[in-house]
Amino acid sequence: MVDIANILNENLIQLNMQARTKEEAIQELTECLYKEGYVSNPTVFIQDVYLRESEGKTGLGQHIAIPHGKSDAVQVTSIAFGRTENKLAWETPDDEPVQVVILFAVRNADTATLHLKLLAQVAMALADDDTLARLLVTKDKSEVIRLLSQRM
Amino acid sequence: MKIVGITACVAGIAHTYIAREKLIKAAEKAGHAIHLETQGTIGTEYELTGEQIAEADLVVLAVDIKIKGKERFAGKKMIEVPTEVAIHSSNALLKKLEEIAKK
Numbered sequence: 221m222v223d224i225a226n227i228l229n230e231n232l233i234q235l236n237m238q239a240r241t242k243e244e245a246i247q248e249l250t251e252c253l254y255k256e257g258y259v260s261n262p263t264v265f266i267q268d269v270y271l272r273e274s275e276g277k278t279g280l281g282q283h284i285a286i287p288h289g290k291s292d293a294v295q296v297t298s299i300a301f302g303r304t305e306n307k308l309a310w311e312t313p314d315d316e317p318v319q320v321v322i323l324f325a326v327r328n329a330d331t332a333t334l335h336l337k338l339l340a341q342v343a344m345a346l347a348d349d350d351t352l353a354r355l356l357v358t359k360d361k362s363e364v365i366r367l368l369s370q371r372m
Numbered sequence: 373m374k375i376v377g378i379t380a381c382v383a384g385i386a387h388t389y390i391a392r393e394k395l396i397k398a399a400e401k402a403g404h405a406i407h408l409e410t411q412g413t414i415g416t417e418y419e420l421t422g423e424q425i426a427e428a429d430l431v432v433l434a435v436d437i438k439i440k441g442k443e444r445f446a447g448k449k450m451i452e453v454p455t456e457v458a459i460h461s462s463n464a465l466l467k468k469l470e471e472i473a474k475k
Contacts, residue, residue, distance in 0.1 A: 313460035343386040347393030
């Protein structure tokens with residue numbers, strides 16, 4: 221079944237993150253993935269997220285960032301969505317701070333799997349400026365899911 | 373104008389696909405036909421056909437890594453940029469492609 225429920229559910233969406241920094245945001249979202257059983261070792265996973273951060277910007281512009289970690293500490297390839305009122309300093313192409321963080325957790329063993337295709341479809345949805353604008357303001361978790369799954 | 377190209381990023385998870393979508397939107401807005409192949413973690417998708425490449429006026433590579441099959445574009449006008457440029461400045465990139473095609 222091609223369904224975003226394979227990689228995202230409402231427990232993985234935080235519309236009021238407390239995070240004041242990039243580090244805290246990644247930590248907070250990793251905790252969500254850990255609680256759901258999708259990440260087995262938060263410390264190892266976060267190290268792998270930073271490995272990717274070191275390879276290039278994960279800020280997309282328009283206050284959105286998509287950090288991602290491919291890691292042995294990931295049990296299920298999935299995503300966590302977080303938004304905060306705080307303006308997070310982040311490496312972005314438009315030099316604007318980030319308020320929406322979409323953390324992609326990718327299982328190391330995954331190659332041509334359904335989950336990775338779903339992640340690619342979420343990425344495609346993020347190419348739409350109207351979608352990004354809605355993600356910044358919606359108060360409804362089900363709308364987040366709908367917006368991110370519009371290309372499926 | 374007929375454009376073909378490839379998108380590919382370091383992790384092959386997200387930017388590859390965002391770049392493809394952004395370029396397609398920008399090309400369609402400007403009235404050009406475009407076909408883009410992705411080379412990501414899931415392998416090659418939307419693979420370009422020989423006919424698409426033969427008919428193309430121009431090749432755009434939005435890539436952060438070494439890609440496979442570049443030799444398919446031998447003799448074509450080509451521009452190579454990082455995926456970030458395709459994602460953040462897709463309309464400006466299209467203008468540049470139009471200029472290169474005229475030369």
